[in-house]
Amino acid sequence: MSSPKESPIQKMRLPVYIRKGPLEVPSPSEKDWSKDDEEDYVLKDPDQELDSLPQPYRMINKLVNLLFDRSWEIIEKRDAEREAERSRVQPVVYPPLLESKLDNIPKCMAISQDYVFIGEANGFSIYNLYNAKRVGAWEKVKVDVTSIWATDLGSEVLIAPVDETGIIRLFYYYKESLFLIKAINEVEDASKQTTCVKMAVSLGGDFAAFLLQGAGDVWLDVYKLPKDTWLKEVEYPQLTANPKKKVRQLQLNPTDSVTPDNLETDVCTCFKGDVKLSLPVYIMKIKPPKPVTGTTFKSPLEVFAKVEDCCGLGSGQNHFIKDSQWEQHEAIFNASYKKYLDGEWEEEPLSTATFHFLLPSSVIPMPAEARGPSGVACVLGIHWTGSHNFFFYSLHRTLKDKVDPESVWPCAAPIAVSSLSCSGSYLVLACDDGVLTLWDLQKGFPLGVVALSKGCFCQSIHFLKYFLVHKGQNVYPEFPMKSRMKCVVLCTDASLHLVEAEGTQGPAIHVLAERSVKYPNETICAVAPVPALPGMVLIFSQDGSVRLMDVAKPQIACAFAPPRAYCLAAPWNPVFVVSSHHPCFLLRGDHPDEMEHTDASRDTRNSIFYFSFETYPLLENISRNCTISQSDLAANTAFPQTLPLEKRCERFLHEGFLNLEKKLVKEEEHWTRLRRYSLLLQKRISVSDATSSPGPSGKVSASRQLPPRTPCTEGTL
Template sequence: MSMYTREGTPPDSEMKAACETEKTTSLNPSAATQLPVSTNCLACSEDGRYLGLGHALGLSVWSASSLLCAAEWKQDALEVTSIQMTAMGESAYMLGAVDDMGVARVFAYHREAIHPLSVINTMENINKRSICLTFELSEGGDYAAASISCNGAAWLEVFHLPSEAWLKEMETAQKQDPNSSEDVDMKWSPVAVVIKIKPPKNPAGPLDGPLELFRTTDWFSRLSAQEVDRDAGNTKEKSESPPRCTQHFLWPCGPFPGGSKAKPAGGPVAVSVWWSGSQNLLQYSLHKAPKNKTDVEPVPDVLWPNAKTILCSAVSRCSRFVALGLEGALVCVWDRKSGSPLSVVMVTAADSDFSRMQFVDNCPDIGPDHDADVSQTFPAATVCVLLLCKSGATHTVTAGRGTQTLQRSERPKEGGDIPAVAAPVAFLQSLSLVVQRNGEMFLQDIINRSRVCSLMLPTTHRTATPCVPVYALSTEQQTLYIRGDQDSGCAASSEAGSQLFIFRFGESDIIRRWIVSLPDSPRQLNTPSYETLEDSCNLYLQQRALSVDERNDALTQTWKQLQETAATLQQTRKNCSS
């Protein structure tokens, strides 16, 4: 029985039904195992076979089925604080890690051994020590992006990783000494810097219209000239603290102005970047050869302008849509295929200062149906975005061409009830995982905000670091892995210390009806590309023509409201004068 069955319960049996519901909607871990000391981070491979753990003295790879350590890499006086894992071949996995000193490294797990392949930001001079703030691997391990800070300056470096060469080198090393698990004097192929992106000297303001996005010859200089006058008084204040960047890898989808017509068969083709305090999302091609080798200031291929400063962002699984949370409680969803906004939504709640946002997979379309003729020409584009505010309130925005729907939840009354995590679960229809600051965990229906199932740890343990929980979700295995620490209020037991608790949702009758299947990779979701700028412009003009009735209705409604407001003001002035 789930909480949905409580509707219509007779008054005289409400208490009994509530007790039964409370029992049947609680899910206990399927398994647990001891964790290494100071396990700070956790990642799961896309195929669900292995777990990557970052902890004191290094990192380790575990089998997800047996929960046994398959291999480990150790180094004294080092603590891994961030880890990511992706498949780089049929029998090899790439790991990206950042330690407590801000050094990023790339590893490979191959044939029960971990190979340290590259150090991203080596410290050659202690006075010019660079710190890696964020490090991200693209799916498949073709690229990596590192946000680096050094002596008050900040920049983003995107690397091409020679994954195919590394696979061959690991196979060669294995044949030469199959009994050795260590790399002795092994020289791996070096990584190559594809692009180095620095923050704009002057924050760029919005452009005149969607078609301006594709004019990449003179817009950058024009924007800088405009902003020098407008922001001259704020330049000193903004330069005191270096800006931070947020980046997303983008897969083939739609037009790529300024780039080549040839689209690579695999791997991302671009990276999107926005800087703190900026209004614009910039897109850089990963396959566009620079005009000359001395070009150290790359010019973006595409600019997505916004009316307000960007606070947070998210990219859909297929990377066709980019959602931006803006100041002033605005949400803008850009459609990369058409090069125009899919929707702009105003969240009217007073406490809507956005902190994070994520796309919701398999969210039901709760808006009006699209016209059949329109969907035949352009597949119906309706997206669902989950927003988390700093106040703890959450909002769900469902947006499409000419349609938008907004659901809100109230700000939690207690500080412990504020969500530290509100993450959509890709393999569960319209459900999100919520971890509150008080350690409470549950699955919540994104649409009606009802609690579907509580996730209960044993009474001897509590959710570790609930403000920043250590967890991973496996879409392939339909499983949640989360760290729990022994409750200080409980007596010592045989399960002392940190434990890894496993919730297998596919084995639960409570959750099974929400489970859905997803493609294994974003590249399976790619829509047909439009190779030329002319094709993209034609698509945009056709969309405008097909939506003319909707836009005329909206214009008529707005004009009617303006007339009513003007009439009210005139009547108020007449009453005051009399």
């Protein structure tokens, strides 16, 4: 006889635990009885049904529910963002006017005069700004240019490219001819190679400074540039090499690669390596200030007796502190912050410097024999990382002179950022506590001090050419404005601020844009003023968008975007350049597949997009009518500060006479009112004297008492 078929429950084998010892069966009691019958039982809490599941099914069920809830929240959030995006008023987006395809990936760009200088692998190329034609290049194997500067010297251009090894070279571009001047920090021994971190050229191109670092040290080399001698040498070249040696010529077609076998003689330029130009004159070497250490002097009298120069006393320099005092301060510091000092210390990075070439002004007293011609830089201003002081060094010195600062500006906090206007008239020092000091170097006095909001710290400062709002439109005055400046400050929290200062009036600060919490992809990563459009700045966001903001309103005027094939993924590091003299800017197109594919044989899309403000309807009128004449401003009473001094005095006297006539009329009205009031008081006093006389009983009659007086106003007289 076959055994009965097992049920699924019987097939489940559960572990059986056998208890040792006699089995004790508890006696039943009424407390253990169920009060409700099973037929009438209703499950009040639905979650109790899930709790009754065995493990691990109960845990799996909770994870599935949690995953479903989180997915539903994400779906609702994205749906709300799409709905909000549809309801937003999007600015007008303009495409580029021209696209220039390149063989190599452009790593950096610079604009000077009518030329664009693009750093690439194995050198740099020169393009015409208007027709995007290649007009020249400098090539060297395994020299990838990572950054490039171009300075206008009048009819010539000074080019300074830096390659990936940190070597900086100076080139001279004149009448479509390129000359190599010098490799500043190139050495034969690779172990002694230094790196160029930063450079600056003075206004007019008379001086240049290079921040170099190497072997654990950092310093600043300053040179005087013989630009007048260069002009004579290129006009009358003296070839030092074989004159029969052919000069390599470069063709114009940007799509063809430049090789020694590809030489066409159509309108082209050439690199003249045989022409030797005069080398820059080395002036001085500036090192970071040394840390304050203990002195061997025993008394203050000994200090004053042996100190030669006292110009630095009281300015944060020339400190003389005993070793014992330093030891006491160090012991107190270690005892107070012991719990923070026990951990491992990271090695501090090398100090860097920010430096500016300053024109002659009344801020820094210079001897008469040291002053140069007007418009030529005479002082180098510099501040180092973590330093409270801004140093001034005279440029009229030789190598034999001692390199000491002529003057020092101490600040209450370490200087984080500094910026000098294009004209060299205004200087802004931003400390790491969010305080900005505005200086008018031409007049020699501070325009004021402003503080950013709490939690905001300065990241970069961009000067705007001073503009006015005339009939709802931003315009530039034809004549220069004195002691008036405007600048845009980008903070570390991606907020944007506008700082304004006018003469003796206190500076004002306005928030242009705050960090978007609702749209984090629109975080601002770079800002660039547009000199061709008054009061306009380009804003580059992390999502790849480029927008034009009117800082006077403030609002977004329009946006610019490359074709859809060049969709940019966040975070974005834009490569762009804005022309100072032309109404245009250039933007590199980054294809999203460039970072994923490294095969050199593939057809890459390396393009430079050209945007011209004059070709767009919203900006056409602004770019062409961006200036206002002095006569139009004189007729408008809204801008009395823009008038000449004679006109302002004449208007002031005229307004004074008009106000005097108004004052005479008001005085007559006040005098008439005063006479009426005096007559009324006399009547009340006479009536009160008559009623206050005693009657037969010697008391004043209550029926003849005057009512209480009310205050007299202009309407009651």
